[in-house]
Amino acid sequence: MSSLTARKAKILKSIVEDYINQAEPISSSDIKDRHLPEISSATIRNELAALEEMGYLYQPHTSSGRIPTKEAYKLYVEKLMPRKKLSKAELNLIKSHFNQQMLQLKDVLKKTAKVISEVTNYTSLAFVNDISEAVIENIKIVKLQSKTALVIVVTNLGVLKDAIVNLEEEMDDSYFDAVSKLSLQVFGGKKIAQVMKPNKIINTALKGYQKIFDAIIDIIKKYYERVGVEDFVLEGASKLLEQPEYSNVQQAKSIIAMLEAKEQLLPALKTTDNVELNIRIGKDERYQSLPECAIVTANYIVNGKNIGQAGVVGPIRMDYSKVVSVLDYIGKTINDSIQNRINIFIDEKQK
Amino acid sequence: MSSLTARKAKILKSIVEDYINQAEPISSSDIKDRHLPEISSATIRNELAALEEMGYLYQPHTSSGRIPTKEAYKLYVEKLMPRKKLSKAELNLIKSHFNQQMLQLKDVLKKTAKVISEVTNYTSLAFVNDISEAVIENIKIVKLQSKTALVIVVTNLGVLKDAIVNLEEEMDDSYFDAVSKLSLQVFGGKKIAQVMKPNKIINTALKGYQKIFDAIIDIIKKYYERVGVEDFVLEGASKLLEQPEYSNVQQAKSIIAMLEAKEQLLPALKTTDNVELNIRIGKDERYQSLPECAIVTANYIVNGKNIGQAGVVGPIRMDYSKVVSVLDYIGKTINDSIQNRINIFIDEKQK
DNA sequence: TATTAGCAATCAAAGCCAAAGAGTGCTAAG
């Protein structure tokens, strides 16, 4: 078996890039015409046969051009891919979107997904990563109506504020003040993961507050279970259908169904490892029912905090170079131009 | 031109229902076999010709069976359609979903959309109606971090609590208490619409609170603009692709794109009129770029409050009878089994 | 007058076949 010479690499790169654009098998003469006019198509055919032997190419049938295999895409992403410069127009589009004020983590997710989809023309997704490591910084319980209170939990990653607690009897403001103070004493500085461990906190002297404390713990648990599933944004789903790969409605359906089944999709996407870029090409081994597709996501970090992932879903024949450049630039933009605007991310120690 | 005799009506009803199931043109002998064995297909053909003349049927080509026109569907919905009984299994499925506790308006939307999609097998949507008539009942401003506060606005339709306000300098709790009290005095009892009118409230003696008041008004305005667009839930989009109507990827794409463009879609869906059921068959005249589809939504009312709409999107050949039954029953279920659980809907006068 | 059997006419869908065209692999020569 031969090795990957410089010329083979160039040919392979040409095929991957041309196939990304054309979505049709690439012939030896295509390569000659567009990339290697100085050598003959016959020579290229010899190289192609070798590359096929090495597992980087295949033919749908004997008398057709070549298509890159998944291995070819992996090699392309790791070794061959250039870093594309984004155009002025693209840079400006991205910047202008993030110049607007955003106060909420979810706003950032939505905006990010929207921008990614617009610039790449792929379906995009964004979601928050695991929050069990988030540290509770503040807790307030606010009376809303006679028997209803809102529980607000501030962590170093954001504010949980989707929690309404129902009381059996009416309480006055001083009661809620007391509970707020006590909660902060009990939960302050703890990680979400710690709070969720059953029956660990009850040893404190809680007197008559047992019930509302159980409710608060319950709220945190529920929030933990839902975050991610709730805060999962999908943008431009219809763009999937522009791809010739999904011109068969069956395939289109299976991939859209996959994106809708967040509960199953998210565990496969959430990564604890701290890599910047996740490129998943082809079926995920763990979820064999997934349709053929590629998912490229970047971990977004603001002020040193990993706030989540955002990226694109598309056919395996994806413009990785462009996508990676866009994700990269958006990551920088988020960090540069937003960190001072999003107060919920700022991690000032409160004491 | 002949009139719609009982037999013509029966034939038309048969065609509509059979076509809903089969998705293929219905022939005269189909009708004879399945619905009118006592008369000949030739007679039926005569009737068909008359129904076509009347605008209720058409043929894709001369030698094919008949397909109902939009007018036929309209007539079917208004006059011919039976009220289907839901099966025990379906009733139980719906009930069991709504037995769970739901604390948030958005939870109800999501659950409703999910149930509708599951039971009808169509793509479903749910959203809240206009909130400009909501009356402000309570306002609290809660300090979260040194320069960050959360604004909570309780209305008779729910709680707005997605609003974080940034301050220029650090304030202590008493400041926020004062602002909360003052806000309640100024805004309490007012409708959202009134608050949004520019410069109407500034005549009160606000002393040093001008800035934070502007911020609060701004938050309410922003919330008003976003509500609906934010609280728009779509469920089971992939089910659209099961419909033979959308086996052509172009059509599928255009309809999914329509559902994604919430900003354009919602104004067409939101109705101020107080009808229970909205059935939109075919293109909406106002939005001619919309693809061919039918949208059926019901207004959902809890404790006498119109909280929003929910329904399905699908091909014009839609099982209206089933859909209407399901929407109807879900409406009842929401009102019956949830009103006592969702505190945010309860409209107890606070004074 | 309404119904119906009979039948020719129509048209989409399916199958078939031949021709065209794109692209390869192999061989032999440079």
Add this chain to the structure above:
DNA sequence: CTTAGCACTCTTTGGCTTTGATTGCTAATA
């Protein structure tokens, strides 16, 4: 190692025929 030449393979396309479903019309019937 490269390349021209050429036979071979296989898809795609277009045209043609056949099949089958369904209709509309006519004339006979109740």
